[in-house]
Amino acid sequence: TVNTDLVSDTSPQLGGNLASNGNEIVMADNDKIKFGTGEDLRIDHNGTRSKIENLTGDLKLSSNSIKLTNYDDDETYLTCADNGAVEIYYDNSKKFETLSSGASVTGHLGIGTTSPNKSSVNAAISVNGSSNSIVELCTGDARKGNIYTDGTNMFLTNNSTGYLQLSVKNTETAIKAIADGAVELYHN
Numbered sequence: 001t002v003n004t005d006l007v008s009d010t011s012p013q014l015g016g017n018l019a020s021n022g023n024e025i026v027m028a029d030n031d032k033i034k035f036g037t038g039e040d041l042r043i044d045h046n047g048t049r050s051k052i053e054n055l056t057g058d059l060k061l062s063s064n065s066i067k068l069t070n071y072d073d074d075e076t077y078l079t080c081a082d083n084g085a086v087e088i089y090y091d092n093s094k095k096f097e098t099l100s101s102g103a104s105v106t107g108h109l110g111i112g113t114t115s116p117n118k119s120s121v122n123a124a125i126s127v128n129g130s131s132n133s134i135v136e137l138c139t140g141d142a143r144k145g146n147i148y149t150d151g152t153n154m155f156l157t158n159n160s161t162g163y164l165q166l167s168v169k170n171t172e173t174a175i176k177a178i179a180d181g182a183v184e185l186y187h188n
Contacts, residue, residue, distance in 0.1 A: 006012050027033065027045070035041040040055045052059070066080040075092040079085075088096040097104045145164075146157045158164040163178040176184040 029045060029047040032042050032044040038056070041059075042053045042055075044051055064082045066078070068077040068079075069075060070077070076089045078089065079087045086098045087094050093106075095106050145159055146155070148155050156164065158177075158179065161179050163176050163181075165173055165177075166175040167173050172188065173186045175186070178184070
């Protein structure tokens with residue numbers, strides 16, 4: 001005997017796959033869909049927010065590309081491409097992108113701060129942490145130089161045996177400080 005009263009049946013079971021036949025499965029607010037023997041994966045909506053919970057292991061989303069957008073699909077938050085870049089957007093404008101050689105930032109990069117507030121600059125690095133904040137300049141594994149402050153003074157150091165040079169127009173040397181040697185000042 002088959003019990004066809006699914007409303008009263010407290011433990012209905014399927015003997016095969018459930019086909020929707022062109023219809024939708026509708027869940028009421030605060031009802032959850034649960035997966036796994038221990039009900040470890042849960043999806044629910046309470047009328048004001050939706051939530052996916054994974055209580056064990058990793059929550060893995062697999063695709064050749066991933067794109068997170070707003071509801072109207074006219075503003076991008078994040079994109080991920082297979083064998084390619086991960087891009088992060090602010091107000092539909094790309095601000096961060098991974099590259100095969102590292103990463104690229106468009107605009108101001110604040111380090112140690114939540115609001116760099118440097119909208120007037122096109123590209124900059126801001127270090128706003130302790131009074132001895134340091135930006136290390138490296139090639140490979142070697143630290144080649146530092147830019148830092150002690151809270152009052154600004155320092156630019158060269159950690160190699162070469163020289164430290166300030167140039168204008170990319171080609172005109174203005175000041176050259178030679179390790180264990182002279183400081184040279186140039187005109188034109």
